[in-house]
Amino acid sequence: xxxxxxxxxxxxxxxxxxxxxxxxxxxxxxxxxxxxxxxxxxxxxxxxxxxxxxxxxxxxxxxxxxxxxxxxxxxxxxxxxxxxxxxxxxxxxxxxxxxxxxxxxxxxxxxxxxxxxxxxxxxxxxxxxxxxxxxxxxxxxxxxxxxxxxxxxxxxxxxxxxxxxxxxxxxxxxxxxxxxxxxxxxxxxxxxxxxxxxxxxxxxxxxxxxxxxxxxxxxxxxxxxxxxxxxxxxxxxxxxxxxxxxxxxxxxxxxxxxxxxxxxxxxxxxxxxxxxxxxxxxxxxxxxxxxxxxxxxxxxxxxxxxxxxxxxxxxxxxxxxxxxxxxxxxxxxxxxxxx
Numbered sequence: 001x002x003x004x005x006x007x008x009x010x011x012x013x014x015x016x017x018x019x020x021x022x023x024x025x026x027x028x029x030x031x032x033x034x035x036x037x038x039x040x041x042x043x044x045x046x047x048x049x050x051x052x053x054x055x056x057x058x059x060x061x062x063x064x065x066x067x068x069x070x071x072x073x074x075x076x077x078x079x080x081x082x083x084x085x086x087x088x089x090x091x092x093x094x095x096x097x098x099x100x101x102x103x104x105x106x107x108x109x110x111x112x113x114x115x116x117x118x119x120x121x122x123x124x125x126x127x128x129x130x131x132x133x134x135x136x137x138x139x140x141x142x143x144x145x146x147x148x149x150x151x152x153x154x155x156x157x158x159x160x161x162x163x164x165x166x167x168x169x170x171x172x173x174x175x176x177x178x179x180x181x182x183x184x185x186x187x188x189x190x191x192x193x194x195x196x197x198x199x200x201x202x203x204x205x206x207x208x209x210x211x212x213x214x215x216x217x218x219x220x221x222x223x224x225x226x227x228x229x230x231x232x233x234x235x236x237x238x239x240x241x242x243x244x245x246x247x248x249x250x251x252x253x254x255x256x257x258x259x260x261x262x263x264x265x266x267x268x269x270x271x272x273x274x275x276x277x278x279x280x281x282x283x284x285x286x287x288x289x290x291x292x293x294x295x296x297x298x299x300x301x302x303x304x305x306x307x308x309x310x311x312x313x314x315x316x317x318x319x320x321x322x323x324x325x326x327x328x329x330x331x332x333x334x335x336x337x338x339x
Contacts, residue, residue, distance in 0.1 A: 026098055026230070026237035027287055030071055037079045038064035039088055039097035042178045045203040046311040046319075047103055048080070056080040059310040063122060063228065064101040066300045067244050070292040075299040084177045085153035089114050093231055099241055100229040103197060105155045116229040119242040122303075123227075124323040124332050126220035127159050128198040130205060133215050135192060140219040144169040149182045149191035151175075156196055159222045183207060197224050199311070199319065206316040240286050247293040249335035250275055251302035253326060258301040261294060274338045282338065303333060 030036050040048040040060055048058040056078070065075035081097040092100045093115065103125075104110075106118045129140050129148075137143060140163070148171045150156055157173075164171050174191040176182045183204050186194040194204060198220060205211050228241050251257070254272050256264045265276050273279040276297075277290035284290065300306065307324065311317045325331025 026234050027071060027240065030098055034072065035077050035079050036064065036068040036072065036099070037081050037097045038067070038102075039081045039083050039092050039100040040064065040102050042082045042084060042180065044103065044179050044200060045207045046315060046317040047199070047203060048101075050080070057310070059123070059306060060101045060103065062300055062306045062310060063245065063248075064099070066248060066296045066306075067099060067101070067241060069295040069299045070244050070247075070288060071240065073289065073295055075295075085151045086177065087153075089116065092116070092229065095231075098230075098237075103200065103226050104229060105197075105224045106227050106229075107155060110229075115232040117232055117238050119228050119230070119238060120245050121225040121227045121332070122245055123199065123225075125197040125199050125224040125226055127156050127195060127222040127224060128201055128220050129217045130186070130194045130201045130214055131192065131217065133213055138217070140217045140221070141167055141169070143171065143193055145171070146192040147172040147174055147190070148193045148195055149174045149176055149185050150195055151179070151182060152177060154196070155222070155224065160195055163221045179204060197226070199226075199317075202311075202317045202319055206318075211316075236287055240288065243282075243286065243293075244296065246335040246338075247275065247296050248300075248303040248306060249326075249333055250338055251293070251297045252304040252333075253328065253335065256297055256302060258297055258299070258305060261297045265294070271338050 043049045046058055048056060048060045050056050064078050068078045069075035081091055083091050083102065088100060088102055088104065091097055110116050111118055131137055148160060150160055150173055152175050174185060176185055179200060182194055185191050187208060194201065198216065201216050205214050205216065208214060228245065230238055230241055254269065254275065256272060264272055265278050267273060270279065274282060276294045277283050277292065283292050286292065307321065308314065311319045313320055321331060323332050325333060327334040
């Protein structure tokens with residue numbers, strides 16, 4: 001019995017040792033490589049898209065850069081790993097990317113069944129419909145018999161089926177893989193309607209030759225909380241990604257911006273001082289330098305700056321903060337305290 005107990009304890013110790021290695025693995029890999037690999041979309045204007053020089057930018061990419069600023073001290077040290085709705089989880093779980101910063105809905109099956117760990121919501125969204133104004137409809141309930149472009153491997157497929165079924169309507173699905181393919185099929189008239197998250201519709205509409213010829217219908221038919229994900233089994237890396245997002249939100253809550261962050265290091269507010277690494281040991285607790293959050297804000301900005309720069313009302317997408325306003329402004333964006 002003693003030998004059996006000893007063997008069990010030894011196996012448990014080995015398992016704990018292996019877990020410890022796994023927990024440190026991603027951070028060590030990224031720092032050793034000197035580049036953070038982020039799984040992103042194949043291209044969605046305002047969220048993730050390369051410019052004419054091949055440099056990626058957008059809302060999702062800025063959060064990727066924020067992560068690189070925290071762990072490498074340089075928000076420019078990133079590599080975009082493009083993925084479709086079908087391949088995004090496979091690429092992350094296969095180790096091709098270190099973190100998924102991509103318009104991805106948090107669901108039970110993805111968190112539990114696909115073995116992902118989600119780290120909060122960076123954009124509250126919902127599924128909608130876009131049509132040409134010439135189609136002459138004003139409501140999604142007028143779409144009986146329409147052909148609908150829909151991306152495979154997404155939550156929108158099931159949402160679409162449920163919505164049409166519950167309203168006693170039929171539709172013809174036109175399945176596509178990427179947002180560009182959807183735009184081309186919609187623009188050419190192969191489908192009457194394009195359905196995806198409302199943010200994606202705003203992005204697609206902004207990229208059309210005559211955006212004013214198209215309208216997003218008023219119905220929002222689902223909840224689509226979008227957020228970053230990592231693989232199961234790496235608690236330290238999970239903590240880092242969680243608090244990268246929280247740092248951008250807390251900075252906006254506290255009025256810390258990319259332009260005043262140096263002055264704010266002299267603040268008397270204890271939470272500001274902890275956030276910026278002036279006081280406390282939160283950086284070392286994450287395995288990072290104490291100025292990790294300062295680097296995020298200095299190089300990338302706070303949540304509000306990221307939002308307004310890429311997708312806000314003064315961009316081609318023209319998206320109002322809405323649900324993505326801070327909780328103090330009637331929205332849902334909220335961070336646990338830095339203490």
